[in-house]
Amino acid sequence: MHGSQLYVADQFNQRVAIFSxxxxxxxxxxxxxxxxxxxxxxxPGGTLYVCNFGAxxxxxxxxxxxxxSKTLTGTIGPKYVVKGHDGTVYVSDFGNGSNSNLYEYxxxxxxxxTTIPFATFPAGVALDTHNKLYxxxxxxxxxxxxxxxxxxxxxxxxxxxxxxKSGNAGGLTFDSQGDLLLDDQSLPGVxxxxxxxxxxxxxxxxxxxxYQIALNHKDTHLFVSDPFGPSVAEVxxxxxxxxxxxxxxxxxxxxxxxxxxxxx
Numbered sequence: 219m220h221g222s223q224l225y226v227a228d229q230f231n232q233r234v235a236i237f238s239x240x241x242x243x244x245x246x247x248x249x250x251x252x253x254x255x256x257x258x259x260x261x262p263g264g265t266l267y268v269c270n271f272g273a274x275x276x277x278x279x280x281x282x283x284x285x286x287s288k289t290l291t292g293t294i295g296p297k298y299v300v301k302g303h304d305g306t307v308y309v310s311d312f313g314n315g316s317n318s319n320l321y322e323y324x325x326x327x328x329x330x331x332t333t334i335p336f337a338t339f340p341a342g343v344a345l346d347t348h349n350k351l352y353x354x355x356x357x358x359x360x361x362x363x364x365x366x367x368x369x370x371x372x373x374x375x376x377x378x379x380x381x382x383k384s385g386n387a388g389g390l391t392f393d394s395q396g397d398l399l400l401d402d403q404s405l406p407g408v409x410x411x412x413x414x415x416x417x418x419x420x421x422x423x424x425x426x427x428x429y430q431i432a433l434n435h436k437d438t439h440l441f442v443s444d445p446f447g448p449s450v451a452e453v454x455x456x457x458x459x460x461x462x463x464x465x466x467x468x469x470x471x472x473x474x475x476x477x478x479x480x481x482x
Contacts, residue, residue, distance in 0.1 A: 222434065224441060224464060225266060226450055227255035227473035234258065234268060235468060239434060239452075239476065242462050251277045251286045257298035257310075257389070257430055258473035269296035269309065269473065276309055281477070290323055292330045298389060298430070298473075300343045300351075304370070308351055310340035320353055334373050342390030342401060342430070352378075354387040354400055363387045363402060379416040382409065389430035389474075393437045393455070401431045401442070408442065410456065422458040425451055429471070435478040443474040450474050 222239035234248040234255055254272025261267070264281025276290040276299055295312035302308065305325030312318055320340050322332035342354040351368040353375065363382035366375030380400075388401030397419075398411040406428035409418035427444040433455060434441075440455040441464075449465035465471075 223477040224432075224450065225258050225260065225473075225475045225477065226443065226464065226468060226471050227258055227268070227430075228448070228468050229255055229271075229445070229470035229472050230448075231467075231469045232272075234266070237450075237464050237466075239439070242452075242464055242466075244466050246284065248279060248284045250284060251275070251289065256296065256472050258432075258475035259299045259301065260475045260477045261301045264477055265301075266475065266477070267299045267301065267307070269299050271295055271297065276307070288328060290328050293321060297339075298341060298343045300345055302345055302351070302370070303349045306370075308343050308345075310343050310353060310355075312339050332373060334368075334375075339387075341387035344390040344392055344398070346392055346396065352390060352398065354390045356385075356387050363400070365390075365398070365400065380411065381416075388428060389432075389443075391431055391433060393433060395437075399431055399433075399440075401428050403428055408440065420456060422453065422456070424453075424458065424460070430473045432474045432476045434476050441474050441476065443471045445470055445472045447471060 224237040226235045228235045236246040253270040256271040257269040259267040266279040268277050274293050277286040278288040293311040298310045307323040309321045318336045320334040321330040324331040338358045340355045344352045357364045363385040365378045365380045368375045386403040388403045396413045400409045407423035410420040429443045432441045442451045448468040448471040452461040
């Protein structure tokens with residue numbers, strides 16, 4: 219596999235579909251150790267991480283490989299995953315509804331080394347350039363989306379003061395300017411928060427559904443997954459102008475990730 223790739227969690231076909239970002243055409247698939255694939259992530263080294271919601275695992279696939287090299291265990295319903303600069307892997311886990319957690323896997327560990335409990339479902343996870351972790355979650359008390367920021371090694375998060383009423387948290391990522399992009403499945407679309415902002419400076423809309431988001435390496439294109447379209451919409455960033463849609467052969471489009479990954 220060469221060039222810029224787009225990975226899509228094709229959940230109902232029990233695979234991760236691979237597309238060329240340039241042509242929009244399918245170029246391959248990953249089926250090894252895949253079970254109900256959900257959130258995806260590609261680290262700067264090109265390793266793909268797959269949340270297997272149907273198996274309670276996260277599997278890793280080195281750049282260009284379709285056979286997994288490592289399996290992370292200890293979750294019940296893994297939804298989103300990200301890897302820190304120090305090798306720590308973070309996984310948001312829906313659990314069984316009463317024991318939702320964020321799990322940390324220290325560098326090299328295949329079982330959780332730290333557990334951070336959430337009263338309600340943690341969703342998108344992202345890291346800034348300082349290796350600080352951000353977690354979007356659905357707060358049932360306030361009926362909104364909120365975001366917590368964790369310093370490296372800390373289990374106590376700081377609430378950013380973001381309150382998206384009647385929203386439903388999806389994926390989370392940063393652009394190269396430090397803007398936080400939050401997927402609101404209820405919008406449906408993407409809220410863009412400049413550093414320190416508690417209200418979005420922009421909303422990128424026009425989607426039937428929006429589940430996970432990913433930027434290309436140059437931050438010029440944004441990919442938004444629609445699980446039941448099923449498709450991934452590619453739009454210009456930050457304008458939101460439609461470019462193309464990836465749908466060939468898909469029966470589900472949950473997680474989405476790009477390779478090369480976004481710089482942040």
